[in-house]
Structures are given as structure tokens and as C-alpha cells.
Amino acid sequence: MKHVVIVGGGFAGVNCARKLGENPDIRVTLLDRNNYHQFQPLLYQVATAELGVSDVAFMLRKILDRHPNVDVKMVEATAIDPVTRTVRTVQGETYQGDFLVLAAGSQPNFFGTPGADKHAFPLYSLKQAEVLRSRILAVFESADRDPGLIEKGALNFVIVGSGPTGTEMAGALTDMLNGALPPEYQDLAIKQAKIYLVDHGHAVLAAFSKESQAYAATQLQERGVQLLLGVGVSEVGPGHVSLSDGRKILTHTTVWAGGLKAASLSDNVGLPRGRGGRIAVQPDFSVPGFAGVYALGDFANIVDFDGQALPQLASVAQQCGKWCAENISAEIAGQPRKPFQYFDKGIMAMIGRNAAVAEVGKKRHELEGVIGFAAWLGVHASLLDTNQARIEAFMEWAWTYFGRTRGSQVLDRTSAARINWDSDDAGPSTPTASS
Ligand SMILES: Cc1cc2nc3c(=O)[nH]c(=O)nc-3n(C[C@H](O)[C@H](O)[C@H](O)COP(=O)(O)OP(=O)(O)OC[C@H]3O[C@@H](n4cnc5c(N)ncnc54)[C@H](O)[C@@H]3O)c2cc1C
Structure with a gap:
């Protein structure tokens, strides 16, 4: 049974885990620093007291509870070894997979503005x-x-x-x-x-x-x-x-x-980075030169199959999570991976x-x-x-x-x-x- 380790339970990571969970020949470990998935598009409504916390935070274990082959670990990833596909955590543990999916999202970019x-x-x-x-x-x-x-x-x-x-x-x-x-x-x-x-x-x-x-x-x-x-x-x-x-x-x-840039984990992944510190990936989300390593969502600079750079959007992350899962299943089955085709809403x-x-x-x-x-x-x-x-x-x-x-x-x-x-x-x- 192949093991896939996913870092990040946002739109990209959750959708990738859920789709992989449908494949009984795959075991998934999803790592996130929180035990919940947060819904960023409605955060401004929390900030202005329109919605409560429970309206925008969804328990990762609950979201994934239909998939016994998907495990959730609440850990903070601090570094990645892309050659061995190993994740090190602040808690001192390591997680190693046959495949590694990096989907750690973004963080604010202050562009050096003092204060x-x-x-x-x-x-x-x-x-x-x-x-x-x-x-x-x-x-x-x-x-x-x-x-x-x-x-x-x-x-x-x-x-x-x-x-x-x-x-x-x-x-x-x-x-x-x-x-x-x-x-x-x-x-x-x-x-x-x-x-x-x-x-x-x-x-x-x-x-x-x-x-x-x-x-x-x-x-x-x-x-x-x-x-x-x-x-x-x-x-x-x-x-x-x-x-x-x-x-x-x-x-x-x-x-x-x-403005936003890639989450701080991108400083310690040992991979080539592009605009906003995001990981440079091929249109099928694989990282060139590192077998079995993929990067998705806001954490990656994603280009569509026709070469168009895609924006940092929840719908992009959601769709690429599912697409990446299909590419991993294809790779395991010895079939070719497909370049991403974004359905633009x-x-x-x-x-x-x-x-x-x-x-x-x-x-x-x-x-x-x-x-x-x-x-x-x-x-x-x-x-x-x-x-x-x-x-x-x-x-x-x-x-x-x-x-x-x-x-x-x-x-x-x-x-x-x-x-x-x-x-x-x-x-x-x-x-x-x-x-
Ligand atoms: C305020 C706001 C409003 C937005 N509104 C919209 C909108 O209206 N429509 C739209 O389409 N998009 C919107 N977006 C963009 C959208 O939310 C993002 O594009 C999307 O969340 C990206 O998904 P992701 O899975 O790549 O990353 P995220 O959803 O950010 O998930 C990343 C996950 O990784 C985890 N993580 C990060 N670092 C570590 C680490 N070191 N160890 C362990 N876990 C880690 C985080 O806890 C998080 O769960 C908005 C964004 C913001 C900030």
C-alpha cells in the first residue's frame, strides 16, 4: 500500500486527501498545525462579528471520517527533505511517504513596510x-x-x-x-x-x-x-x-x-521557488527533479495546461487538490499524469x-x-x-x-x-x- 503525506489541510490538502481516500490501495497522512480547516473567504465576516468561529472552522477529522485510510495529525511542519520525501515537525517527529504533497498555503506579505x-x-x-x-x-x-x-x-x-x-x-x-x-x-x-x-x-x-x-x-x-x-x-x-x-x-x-506570499515552511523545503516564494511546479503539480513530490494551491506557482498563471483562489486550490490526487493514483497505476485544466468559475x-x-x-x-x-x-x-x-x-x-x-x-x-x-x-x- 502506497503512503501519501500531505502538509496542509486547506482547500488543496483536504480535497486531495478526500479524493485519495477513495482509493483503497492508498494510505494518507494529512498534517496540519490546526485540527480544523479554515474557510478564508468568510474570515472578514468573523472579524466584523457577522459569523461565529464555528461557521468558518470545520474539524479535519470530521471532514475525513468517511475515509478510514486517511489519518490526521495535528503537527507543525518545520522542514522538508524532498529527496527522501520526509517532513520534520516542531514536535520532533518525522513523516515519510512514497509521495509528498505540499499544500501549506500563504501568509501575509508586508513587503518590508516598517511597523x-x-x-x-x-x-x-x-x-x-x-x-x-x-x-x-x-x-x-x-x-x-x-x-x-x-x-x-x-x-x-x-x-x-x-x-x-x-x-x-x-x-x-x-x-x-x-x-x-x-x-x-x-x-x-x-x-x-x-x-x-x-x-x-x-x-x-x-x-x-x-x-x-x-x-x-x-x-x-x-x-x-x-x-x-x-x-x-x-x-x-x-x-x-x-x-x-x-x-x-x-x-x-x-x-x-x-498581499500574500507562500507560508513560512517554503523557506525550509529545499526546492526552487518563484514569485511570492511559491514552489515552482509543472502543470501536473509535480516538482521537477524530485520524484513523488507535488506542491499545490497557494503554496505553488501553478500554470494551466495552456501556460496561463493561475491566481491564489479557493476554487483553484479545491480543483487542483482533486486533480493532484488523480495524478498520484495514475502514477501508482503506471499511467501518465495529466496537466491541470482549471474550470474557471x-x-x-x-x-x-x-x-x-x-x-x-x-x-x-x-x-x-x-x-x-x-x-x-x-x-x-x-x-x-x-x-x-x-x-x-x-x-x-x-x-x-x-x-x-x-x-x-x-x-x-x-x-x-x-x-x-x-x-x-x-x-x-x-x-x-x-x-
Ligand atoms: C481573507 C481572505 C479572503 C479570501 N476570499 C476568497 C474568496 O472569496 N474566494 C476565493 O476563491 N478565494 C479567496 N481567498 C483565497 C483562498 O482562501 C486561498 O486561495 C485558499 O485558501 C488556498 O488554499 P490552500 O489549501 O492552498 O491554502 P490554505 O487554505 O491557506 O491552507 C493551508 C493549510 O496549511 C496549514 N499549514 C501552513 N503551514 C503549516 C505548517 N508549517 N505545518 C502544518 N500546517 C501548516 C494551515 O494551517 C492551513 O490549514 C481568500 C483568502 C483570504 C486570506
Whole structure:
């Protein structure tokens, strides 16, 4: 019986494990630092208290419990020997396979921006979403106790990066400010809250069409987001953000949605790396020169069978996980591996209540507003792992959507609530949208 070791229980790793699990001649060990699979596309809804943790975290053992030939180990991989296909872990164990699948995903890329790694709140993992939620709730609680903190930027939110993550986060924050919070914080001047979306590019949602970009920008501005485009972030401090044009925004909540690179494990895999530190793979996901080693999802630079570089998307990771499993089964059966053919469902981003943009299919048919919102819901429901997960997430969602309430306003990461309000009270020069 052949043994496949998979590092990473994200969209790529889970789908690969599940597909391999259908083959009774294969034994799989799936390694992940967490005992759950996290659903990144909905993390911004955890950060804004729209969904709870259990709506976006699914137990790996439960997801895979129909496959007795798949074992899950909760370990942190620290290094790989690609020649012997061995994984070393922080706990001191080793796992060796006939095949090794590397699917460890991404981590935030701060591009060397001073202070960003220390003071900004990234949004890539469930833990980070919980910490950010606690910080958002903590600034409201603090300003409610002491309105003087508003002068110190307590209710200023700066989001760095206007791709889908930054845009969705900005939109969800406006929903929070305009919907759930005012009746709950009756003494607080919530109208003084400001949301800035900063990007050195000149448009929001750069990967989308001009029409979608214009729609998204208008929707965000109508909801109260101030767009600071064509300007970079030069520094993030504990109580401010400095912009490349010399302006400074007082804030204690800087959300980093400014870019991603391969997870840190890629520093210790002994394999050639490309853009973003991702592993260079052939179109069938095999790593050239290392028999039996594959890399997938966000951890790899993937090209389609027609040579097109594919984006870091859940649907890419999901499909390549299944495809890689088929290639491993083919290799075991002595058949040729096939180059990946991506079925492109399109790209989409949620802007807020009843507003989303979706460019569906390879031809990028554009949908906006309520129809875009419905398309977004449909595609993301198909990414959720089980029917139970879909029903639970959508029940919770419907509850907050129609009730205009937030069910998960739990300030559970108390370290995020410890804010030194005097760490940055130098001269405010908060920009306006037009400045
Ligand atoms: C905020 C956000 C929103 C997004 N929204 C969308 C969206 O709307 N639609 C869309 O298609 N895509 C979206 N994406 C992108 C999508 O989530 C990723 O492309 C996808 O998760 C990649 O899957 P993966 O399996 O390669 O990696 P991941 O899903 O990141 O999984 C990697 C796994 O590896 C584990 N791991 C990492 N390092 C180690 C280690 N050293 N040891 C053990 N385990 C390790 C991690 O715990 C994790 O479980 C979004 C991403 C983010 C961050």
C-alpha cells in the first residue's frame, strides 16, 4: 500500500486527501498545525462579528471520517527533505511517504513596510480574524467609556490594500457601523467613525473590469468609505499610519490586506521557488527533479495546461487538490499524469448588503448588485465543505442579514483590547477623501 503525506489541510490538502481516500490501495497522512480547516473567504465576516468561529472552522477529522485510510495529525511542519520525501515537525517527529504533497498555503506579505508586522492586523487565519474582531470591538467599548479617545483616532479604521479582501472588509465594516452598532452604543457618536481604504494602485479591485471597479468604488463611497488611491503606506505605528505622500492618519486599527506570499515552511523545503516564494511546479503539480513530490494551491506557482498563471483562489486550490490526487493514483497505476485544466468559475467580491460584483466564467460576464450578491453566495456555498456547513453558515447569515444584528460580538482576545492610547498622539492630519 502506497503512503501519501500531505502538509496542509486547506482547500488543496483536504480535497486531495478526500479524493485519495477513495482509493483503497492508498494510505494518507494529512498534517496540519490546526485540527480544523479554515474557510478564508468568510474570515472578514468573523472579524466584523457577522459569523461565529464555528461557521468558518470545520474539524479535519470530521471532514475525513468517511475515509478510514486517511489519518490526521495535528503537527507543525518545520522542514522538508524532498529527496527522501520526509517532513520534520516542531514536535520532533518525522513523516515519510512514497509521495509528498505540499499544500501549506500563504501568509501575509508586508513587503518590508516598517511597523506593519508589529502593529497591523492581518486577515489570513481564523486566529487573526478573532484578534481583529476583538480590536474592533475594543475600540468601540473604549470610545463609549471615554469619547475623548475619538480625537486619538479610536474610531478611524485603515484598511491597506483594495483587492477583494480589503474591499470586503471595508464594506463589512460599513454594514457594522450603519446597521448593528448605532442602536447598541447609544451614547457613542458612531457617525464620527471613518474607514479609509488605501492602495498604491489607482482603482479598487484591480483584477476586475473597469465597470466593476467603478461600481465597487461608488458603492463603497456611498456607504462612507474614504478611498485613498494612488498612495502607499510607508509606515504603520501603534496609533497611526503614515502615507507615502507625507500624510498621517491616527488609528489603532490598521487592517493588512496588502498581499500574500507562500507560508513560512517554503523557506525550509529545499526546492526552487518563484514569485511570492511559491514552489515552482509543472502543470501536473509535480516538482521537477524530485520524484513523488507535488506542491499545490497557494503554496505553488501553478500554470494551466495552456501556460496561463493561475491566481491564489479557493476554487483553484479545491480543483487542483482533486486533480493532484488523480495524478498520484495514475502514477501508482503506471499511467501518465495529466496537466491541470482549471474550470474557471470567475472572480467575485462582496461589497456589502445587497452589493457584490461577480465576473462569471472565463469570459467574465459581469454581474452587479443583488444578482452579484446571489452569485457570490452560490459560488461560496459550493466551496463550503458539507451540506451541514452550508446550512449552518447560511442560517447564521440570514439571521444577521434580516435581523440587522450581530450574533458574535465576543471580545475574546483580551490582548487586542489592551490599547496604549498615548502611544501616538502627535498632530492629527487626518485626510479627507478629496485631499
Ligand atoms: C481573507 C481572505 C479572503 C479570501 N476570499 C476568497 C474568496 O472569496 N474566494 C476565493 O476563491 N478565494 C479567496 N481567498 C483565497 C483562498 O482562501 C486561498 O486561495 C485558499 O485558501 C488556498 O488554499 P490552500 O489549501 O492552498 O491554502 P490554505 O487554505 O491557506 O491552507 C493551508 C493549510 O496549511 C496549514 N499549514 C501552513 N503551514 C503549516 C505548517 N508549517 N505545518 C502544518 N500546517 C501548516 C494551515 O494551517 C492551513 O490549514 C481568500 C483568502 C483570504 C486570506
